[in-house]
Amino acid sequence: MNPLSGTAGANLAGAPEVPEWIRRASRGDARAQERLVREQWPRAEGLLRRMLGPRQDLEDLLQTVFLETFRALPRYEGRSQLSTFVGGISVRVAMRAMRTQRRSPARAPLPEHLAAPDRGPEHQAHAADLLRRVRELLAELTEVKRCAFTLWALSGLSVPEIAELMEASVPATRSRIFYAQRELRALANDQPELQDLLGGNDGRA
Amino acid sequence: MDEPEQPLLDDRLRGRLLALAERAEPSHDPLSPPSPARERAVQATLARLRARKRARRAALGSGLAVAAAAAAWTMVAPRPSPRSEPHAEVRDHTDQERPVALVAPARATDGCPLAEALAMSELHTEGDGRRLAIGRHAVIRLSADATVKTRLAHPCTAEVQLARGRVSVHARDLSGGQLRIRAGATRVLVTGTLFAVTARTGAVEVELAEGKLTIQRDEQGPPALLVAGERAVIANGRLRREALSTHDQASLLAEHGVAVTTDQNKADLEPQPLHRAESAPSGARDHSVAQAEGLLLRADAARRRGDLVTARDLYRKAGRGKGTAAEAAWMRLCQLELDHGRLDLAAAALARYRQRFPRGALGAEAAWTAIRLAQRRGDEAQARRAAKRLVAEHPGVPQAAAARQLLEAPPP
Numbered sequence: 031m032n033p034l035s036g037t038a039g040a041n042l043a044g045a046p047e048v049p050e051w052i053r054r055a056s057r058g059d060a061r062a063q064e065r066l067v068r069e070q071w072p073r074a075e076g077l078l079r080r081m082l083g084p085r086q087d088l089e090d091l092l093q094t095v096f097l098e099t100f101r102a103l104p105r106y107e108g109r110s111q112l113s114t115f116v117g118g119i120s121v122r123v124a125m126r127a128m129r130t131q132r133r134s135p136a137r138a139p140l141p142e143h144l145a146a147p148d149r150g151p152e153h154q155a156h157a158a159d160l161l162r163r164v165r166e167l168l169a170e171l172t173e174v175k176r177c178a179f180t181l182w183a184l185s186g187l188s189v190p191e192i193a194e195l196m197e198a199s200v201p202a203t204r205s206r207i208f209y210a211q212r213e214l215r216a217l218a219n220d221q222p223e224l225q226d227l228l229g230g231n232d233g234r235a
Numbered sequence: 236m237d238e239p240e241q242p243l244l245d246d247r248l249r250g251r252l253l254a255l256a257e258r259a260e261p262s263h264d265p266l267s268p269p270s271p272a273r274e275r276a277v278q279a280t281l282a283r284l285r286a287r288k289r290a291r292r293a294a295l296g297s298g299l300a301v302a303a304a305a306a307a308w309t310m311v312a313p314r315p316s317p318r319s320e321p322h323a324e325v326r327d328h329t330d331q332e333r334p335v336a337l338v339a340p341a342r343a344t345d346g347c348p349l350a351e352a353l354a355m356s357e358l359h360t361e362g363d364g365r366r367l368a369i370g371r372h373a374v375i376r377l378s379a380d381a382t383v384k385t386r387l388a389h390p391c392t393a394e395v396q397l398a399r400g401r402v403s404v405h406a407r408d409l410s411g412g413q414l415r416i417r418a419g420a421t422r423v424l425v426t427g428t429l430f431a432v433t434a435r436t437g438a439v440e441v442e443l444a445e446g447k448l449t450i451q452r453d454e455q456g457p458p459a460l461l462v463a464g465e466r467a468v469i470a471n472g473r474l475r476r477e478a479l480s481t482h483d484q485a486s487l488l489a490e491h492g493v494a495v496t497t498d499q500n501k502a503d504l505e506p507q508p509l510h511r512a513e514s515a516p517s518g519a520r521d522h523s524v525a526q527a528e529g530l531l532l533r534a535d536a537a538r539r540r541g542d543l544v545t546a547r548d549l550y551r552k553a554g555r556g557k558g559t560a561a562e563a564a565w566m567r568l569c570q571l572e573l574d575h576g577r578l579d580l581a582a583a584a585l586a587r588y589r590q591r592f593p594r595g596a597l598g599a600e601a602a603w604t605a606i607r608l609a610q611r612r613g614d615e616a617q618a619r620r621a622a623k624r625l626v627a628e629h630p631g632v633p634q635a636a637a638a639r640q641l642l643e644a645p646p647p
Contacts, residue, residue, distance in 0.1 A: 086536045089276040157259035183252040
């Protein structure tokens with residue numbers, strides 16, 4: 031995918047300009063809509079997958095993302111990249127899904143024999159199990175904190191990027207991540223292996 | 236004035252979690268071609284977009300709005316799609332570039348809520364299969380390989396054309412309309428019931444769990460009435476009836492979330508005769524495999540959303556089926572019980588697995604689970620014995636490597 035595709039240009043007056051193909055997609059042009067879906071699908075899928083973990087209804091959620099994108103597209107003014115616009119909608123859909131997701135009870139600590147070696151066939155399964163446990167702890171946080179932290183720690187986005195996606199200020203986003211980090215460590219208190227993973231000292235710079 | 240304090244974000248923690256996420260769920264390489272699953276999902280999304288647009292246009296139309304929406308779903312001459320992708324097949328119904336005709340006159344859809352619901356119906360992905368909801372009137376679950384088309388027939392009849400695969404239907408209130416499943420020349424007319432139709436080369440199978448329906452083998456053939464608990468197999472121009480097993484009936488009901496009676500639930504938990512399904516005809520065996528796969532997916536979903544009661548029930552049901560999915564169901568049930576410290580129930584699930592699949596494909600996994608179970612019980616001697624057995628019986632499997640590590644470790 032061209033990284034600049036969907037990026038808004040600017041007219042001579044300096045105002046952002048929405049690319050013509052996005053306008054066509056907004057008007058219902060089938061080809062332009064297909065282009066938008068194909069270009070933005072991987073990023074939206076990546077964001078949802080990392081934020082929510084493996085889910086059976088992931089495809090339904092992705093469909094919702096794009097249906098909402100096309101509904102909102104007439105309001106797209108080209109001030110941000112199209113990927114940010116779709117990403118913001120993905121985040122909102124993910125947060126709604128988090129709200130409806132029933133929290134599963136906390137599980138017992140991992141049996142020691144499952145502490146996998148660094149390599150070997152069980153390595154990936156062990157990582158998946160560990161990640162599942164981290165997500166179970168994350169489910170205890172509020173949606174905004176969970177969302178900000180997941181985008182930062184599991185999707186690798188920068189704080190300003192997350193702020194833009196979540197339509198929040200950078201300091202507020204930083205604060206959400208910080209408190210999520212602290213609460214997560216507290217929740218992992220009785221799980222030694224997760225403590226190792228999440229360990230560290232919270233403090234102020 | 237001092238700078239405000241900045242909360243410290245731990246970049247090492249972030250690095251560890253990013254690495255863990257990459258290891259557990261590797262990102263899709265943007266340079267690699269999209270997977271067939273993704274392509275299907277993209278196609279389904281585009282189809283849904285088109286359906287929405289069509290429905291919106293229909294709603295904005297004149298007094299013929301409902302008729303137009305319904306007619307948009309009506310193809311002049313149903314023809315096989317050039318593509319084999321299931322999503323693409325369904326998309327054909329709503330593709331505006333395809334020829335459509337207003338064969339349903341306005342009066343046909345007047346007072347026919349089924350027509351409107353059919354036009355507005357949406358396709359959802361559900362595990363490996365899909366689910367088509369026709370408003371509140373009916374829910375149709377499609378197997379992964381199912382190829383279907385829908386059309387509105389006169390008068391007020393929603394017709395689902397099944398080219399291949401399996402559909403299971405829960406028809407509720409049809410509001411005076413009719414629902415018809417058509418597989419080749421065979422037509423199944425429904426007035427409110429729960430059933431499944433499977434189309435194979437040269438044969439159509441109909442299973443009825445609830446209500447009643449009429450089957451017409453071909454245009455001229457006399458209609459045959461099927462009642463709950465019956466299966467009909469139509470092949471070589473003949474219709475053969477047989478009884479539907481309680482298990483198949485319960486599975487069909489469970490597929491649509493319809494509660495089975497307490498007695499049935501109790502019966503489900505009773506030990507089943509060994510290899511009960513092996514004596515069934517080959518068609519039933521295939522069905523049993525597909526059913527186990529479907530139930531397993533639903534059980535996993537229930538487990539993920541924390542509904543453990545349903546998950547346990549579905550794992551047990553899936554475990555009574557055939558194939559690797561049935562084996563996996565017992566192993567996952569065992570894992571579930573282990574995770575929740577219900578060691579006796581875990582042992583029972585493991586015993587059921589071994590009774591049901593003495594030479595199963597997941598034998599090594601079962602052996603490894605036995606080791607874990609012994610360890611959780613604090614019985615190290617038993618764990619070591621089980622580890623020795625695993626190494627001896629399955630020397631080349633990954634679990635054997637872990638078992639060897641256990642044996643090499645000094646006894647506690």
